Amino acid sequence: MSKKKLFSFLGGIKLAHRKEYSSEKAIAPLPMPKKLILPLRQSAGSLPAPIVQVGEKVNKGQCLAAAEGWISASLHAPTSGTIRDIGDYPIAHPSGLVAPCIVIEADGEDAWGERQPLLEHADSERLDPETVQRYLQSMGVVGMGGAVFPSHVKLSKAPGVPLETLIVNGAECEPFITCDDRLMRERAAEIVSGIIFLAELLEAKESVVAIEDNKPEAAAAMRAALAARLEATANHIRVVVIPAVYPAGSLKQLIYTLTGKRAPAGVLPPQLGVQCFNTATVYAIWQAVARGEPVISRIVTVTGNVGRPGNLEVPLGASVADVLQYAEARPESDGCLVGGPMMGFLLPDYDAPIGKGANCLIARSPQFFPHKAPESPCIRCTNCAQACPQGLLPYEMYWWSRARDFAKAERHNLQECIECGCCSYVCPSSIPLVQYFRFAKDALRTAATKKEMADQARERFEFRQFRAEREKTERTQKLAQAAKQQSAKLAAENANAAPAEDLDETRKQALIAAAIERVAGERAKVGCDEGANATEAALAPNHGNSA
Amino acid sequence: MEILVAISVMALGALVLGSAIGYAAIRFKVEGDPVVEKINAILPQTQCGQCSYPGCKPYAEAIARGEAEINLCPPGGDEGVHQLSELLGREYKPLAEESQTEKKASVALIDEADCIGCTLCIQACPVDAILGAAKQMHTVIIPLCTGCELCIAPCPVDCIAMKPLPETPENWEWPYPQIDKSPDAATHAPMPTAAADIQ
Ligand code: SF4
Ligand code: SF4
Numbered sequence: 001m002s003k004k005k006l007f008s009f010l011g012g013i014k015l016a017h018r019k020e021y022s023s024e025k026a027i028a029p030l031p032m033p034k035k036l037i038l039p040l041r042q043s044a045g046s047l048p049a050p051i052v053q054v055g056e057k058v059n060k061g062q063c064l065a066a067a068e069g070w071i072s073a074s075l076h077a078p079t080s081g082t083i084r085d086i087g088d089y090p091i092a093h094p095s096g097l098v099a100p101c102i103v104i105e106a107d108g109e110d111a112w113g114e115r116q117p118l119l120e121h122a123d124s125e126r127l128d129p130e131t132v133q134r135y136l137q138s139m140g141v142v143g144m145g146g147a148v149f150p151s152h153v154k155l156s157k158a159p160g161v162p163l164e165t166l167i168v169n170g171a172e173c174e175p176f177i178t179c180d181d182r183l184m185r186e187r188a189a190e191i192v193s194g195i196i197f198l199a200e201l202l203e204a205k206e207s208v209v210a211i212e213d214n215k216p217e218a219a220a221a222m223r224a225a226l227a228a229r230l231e232a233t234a235n236h237i238r239v240v241v242i243p244a245v246y247p248a249g250s251l252k253q254l255i256y257t258l259t260g261k262r263a264p265a266g267v268l269p270p271q272l273g274v275q276c277f278n279t280a281t282v283y284a285i286w287q288a289v290a291r292g293e294p295v296i297s298r299i300v301t302v303t304g305n306v307g308r309p310g311n312l313e314v315p316l317g318a319s320v321a322d323v324l325q326y327a328e329a330r331p332e333s334d335g336c337l338v339g340g341p342m343m344g345f346l347l348p349d350y351d352a353p354i355g356k357g358a359n360c361l362i363a364r365s366p367q368f369f370p371h372k373a374p375e376s377p378c379i380r381c382t383n384c385a386q387a388c389p390q391g392l393l394p395y396e397m398y399w400w401s402r403a404r405d406f407a408k409a410e411r412h413n414l415q416e417c418i419e420c421g422c423c424s425y426v427c428p429s430s431i432p433l434v435q436y437f438r439f440a441k442d443a444l445r446t447a448a449t450k451k452e453m454a455d456q457a458r459e460r461f462e463f464r465q466f467r468a469e470r471e472k473t474e475r476t477q478k479l480a481q482a483a484k485q486q487s488a489k490l491a492a493e494n495a496n497a498a499p500a501e502d503l504d505e506t507r508k509q510a511l512i513a514a515a516i517e518r519v520a521g522e523r524a525k526v527g528c529d530e531g532a533n534a535t536e537a538a539l540a541p542n543h544g545n546s547a
Numbered sequence: 548m549e550i551l552v553a554i555s556v557m558a559l560g561a562l563v564l565g566s567a568i569g570y571a572a573i574r575f576k577v578e579g580d581p582v583v584e585k586i587n588a589i590l591p592q593t594q595c596g597q598c599s600y601p602g603c604k605p606y607a608e609a610i611a612r613g614e615a616e617i618n619l620c621p622p623g624g625d626e627g628v629h630q631l632s633e634l635l636g637r638e639y640k641p642l643a644e645e646s647q648t649e650k651k652a653s654v655a656l657i658d659e660a661d662c663i664g665c666t667l668c669i670q671a672c673p674v675d676a677i678l679g680a681a682k683q684m685h686t687v688i689i690p691l692c693t694g695c696e697l698c699i700a701p702c703p704v705d706c707i708a709m710k711p712l713p714e715t716p717e718n719w720e721w722p723y724p725q726i727d728k729s730p731d732a733a734t735h736a737p738m739p740t741a742a743a744d745i746q
Contacts, residue, residue, distance in 0.1 A: 331737065332738075
């Protein structure tokens with residue numbers, strides 16, 4: 001196994017790992033709650049559409065909502081039971097707002113429906129990537145590291161760029177979180193099968209499992225599992241231990257650490273010949289293709305101010321309250337963080353359910369999170385700029401975000417900020433820098449949507465005016481046409497009548513009378529509004545002639 | 548002699564520069580009135596006519612001609628006035644008295660049970676956001692509605708109402724960080740503990 005040089009990214013910080021509270025606790029299942037609330041939004045992209053009715057009985061693993069569009073993933077029943085409601089419930093989101101959910105009342109039997117593993121009836125050696133993509137989408141596999149981006153989308157390669165490095169992210173760089181650590185220690189064989197499957201499917205030249213140096217047991221377990229498989233050597237899969245510098249597990253930083261490649265804004269990893277999956281995602285992919293099990297549970301680290309910290313295998317839709325109760329959260333805790341202490345958010349409502357991206361719950365207390373001093377003015381110490389792994393100038397971005405001058409904040413590359421929280425962490429003035437950046441980013445996003453809508457409205461308004469104009473000219477043209485036809489007709493009749501000049505007076509009179517009668521009749525028929533002008537116009541030459 | 552040389556050098560310089568400027572004036576001539584376009588780009592394109600002009604473009608033209616104040620557009624709000632004042636170098640004024648109320652973003656909703664299919668609202672909508680035909684039920688295509696309220700008045704059976712757009716996790720925005728608020732001030736719901744469950 002060749003030892004390759006590692007690159008160390010700019011900035012970053014050393015944090016107290018705080019993983020010891022939960023890292024030695026084996027994964028245990030959370031007892032199935034009676035009621036599960038499943039938000040439809042479990043992935044980035046468009047919402048899946050519900051395909052079940054209220055009152056319907058469902059089996060464990062049955063599809064509840066089918067993916068809509070390409071960037072979307074299906075949703076499945078985590079247990080057997082009855083659909084009780086499809087409606088709005090609070091979800092685990094910093095806003096505390098409600099969103100559409102499917103509610104299942106568990107029947108306690110936990111009975112699986114039919115499972116159709118992809119690999120079972122795939123007789124050919126090589127699977128067609130598109131089949132795999134469609135299958136994973138239908139199994140609801142998304143990024144389990146927290147970003148919940150549908151995994152099947154990431155299986156598409158950039159045209160013409162071979163995959164140099166497949167990265168399996170087991171860095172888990174945030175303090176407290178140990179769910180991937182436990183998963184690698186306990187289920188290394190499945191993860192390795194998943195890596196081999198992906199490496200063969202994507203024809204990766206090499207695959208790297210990146211693990212921070214504070215998880216030697218996980219690295220050892222993965223190495224042992226790789227050594228047990230011949231395909232691992234054939235596909236050049238190896239474990240690489242990387243230094244534990246936060247945020248080493250962040251996508252851009254991890255790619256740089258392992259390959260030295262930098263992804264500028266707007267460039268996706270496949271374009272650099274790299275693709276990255278979280279260990280838990282690889283595990284979910286393997287569970288789907290080998291066992292036909294969709295994503296219906298996830299491993300959640302529950303830690304902080306709780307009596308029983310550990311790693312729980314939680315069915316999706318179980319409430320945060322269910323998990324906190326099971327872990328014996330201490331009553332004096334002042335809130336619960338979802339995600340890690342650096343990038344997570346404070347949960348407004350404990351009834352919110354656990355979703356596919358919720359990797360960690362931390363009961364907060366002053367013991368773990370000493371109260372920060374109130375915000376004071378920036379002293380321009382540039383600590384934040386030195387800590388920023390993206391090489392940004394947080395104090396500049398902060399200055400303009402605070403003044404709500406978002407255009408200037410954007411000029412300082414606000415959109416490049418990965419919200420890692422390093423800058424807030426090191427700021428001696430306790431400025432919640434990331435909060436300002438989130439605020440500014442959202443304001444920019446809203447402004448962009450508004451602009452888009454205004455442009456669309458302007459286009460539609462201008463088209464409507466153009467159409468009104470066109471209809472007007474068309475109408476006048478039609479009227480003129482009708483007038484011309486009418487006069488031509490009358491002229492022809494007059495021409496017919498002309499040779500009759502030498503006929504006797506009575507006949508001539510009769511002809512004129514007949515013409516007048518006909519015109520009067522026509523006028524009545526055409527009606528008053530549109531035809532009036534036309535008939536009048538048509539009559540004029542006739543009168544002139546007969547006079 | 549020297550003076551003649553000086554004069555001719557200056558004259559030559561003036562000629563060269565003059566012709567360069569003259570050429571530039573022809574070569575880089577600006578067509579149309581870009582100011583109107585720039586103003587129009589700031590206006591929200593609601594086409595509601597609350598500024599008393601028949602649409603955003605006419606209002607933009609009136610501003611460009613210097614006939615209209617820059618603070619007449621309620622949907623554009625305070626932000627819009629600021630942008631206009633920055634663009635035009637005209638002094639910022641708060642939203643005019645009669646257009647004071649800045650409303651929440653809303654869309655029109657037709658009560659489909661009451662709609663008689665008169666098509667009057669279709670004719671009023673400036674952005675063709677209403678779908679329907681004579682004697683058929685009408686409906687608003689919500690993503691296209693600008694919330695201008697122009698369809699409300701013409702409806703003979705009063706079945707159109709404005710509905711504020713709901714706040715969802717997707718369109719929710721992180722609030723402005725609260726200054727000088729220490730975490731102690733934050734209040735939290737009590738932890739769900741096993742004891743709480745028994746009660
Ligand atoms: S770390 Fe804080 S005080 Fe120092 S420059 Fe950055 S924002 Fe200012
Ligand atoms: S939160 Fe953004 S600005 Fe702050 S250190 Fe991280 S990337 Fe840099």
